[in-house]
Amino acid sequence: MGDPLYRYLLIIVACVALLLGLQVPNFVDQYQKRVDAHLREVSVNLQPFQAIADKYFAGDMNKLIALHRGSTEKPFQEEGSALEQMVQRKLRFEADMAALDASLPVKAFRVMFQGDREMIDETLGQFSYNVPMNQDALLFGAGFAFALLLSLEGLLALARLITRKTLSANKVH
Numbered sequence: 001m002g003d004p005l006y007r008y009l010l011i012i013v014a015c016v017a018l019l020l021g022l023q024v025p026n027f028v029d030q031y032q033k034r035v036d037a038h039l040r041e042v043s044v045n046l047q048p049f050q051a052i053a054d055k056y057f058a059g060d061m062n063k064l065i066a067l068h069r070g071s072t073e074k075p076f077q078e079e080g081s082a083l084e085q086m087v088q089r090k091l092r093f094e095a096d097m098a099a100l101d102a103s104l105p106v107k108a109f110r111v112m113f114q115g116d117r118e119m120i121d122e123t124l125g126q127f128s129y130n131v132p133m134n135q136d137a138l139l140f141g142a143g144f145a146f147a148l149l150l151s152l153e154g155l156l157a158l159a160r161l162i163t164r165k166t167l168s169a170n171k172v173h
Helices: 004-057 061-069 074-099 104-114 117-125 135-172
Strands: none
Touching: 004 061, 004 074, 004 104, 004 117, 004 135, 061 074, 104 135
């Protein structure tokens, strides 16, 4: 296909795919920074409670939570629930950060298919588009563009093959 319009269309598709591919590492980076910030925040908020657990329960936060939940006073019971939510949130962020300690393709897959929904929504809501010029971003963008163009060429080749077979079958009849 030497058609100039086809070639220009492929160039445009490649450029758009490259720019989209460059955003993946950028999104993963912003997601990871957001998770880290929330982890730091919840850790700071839990420090006074951890100090109490250290002093009275050998550091066991579950015993402190159980004490609050087992109280006869409703406010202390509710405080136990709030404290448990903070502990669970911290554990969730710690697990996410540990999973993000991997190569870029693994991180990208993790964020896209197993990422924390709250963090994904926050990252999307405040996402800042930019074109990072580092090796990971360029390789990811080029790989994405190549894969998209290869898929497009494969689909077009399949369509041409089906069209030829259909036309030759119609000529026979």
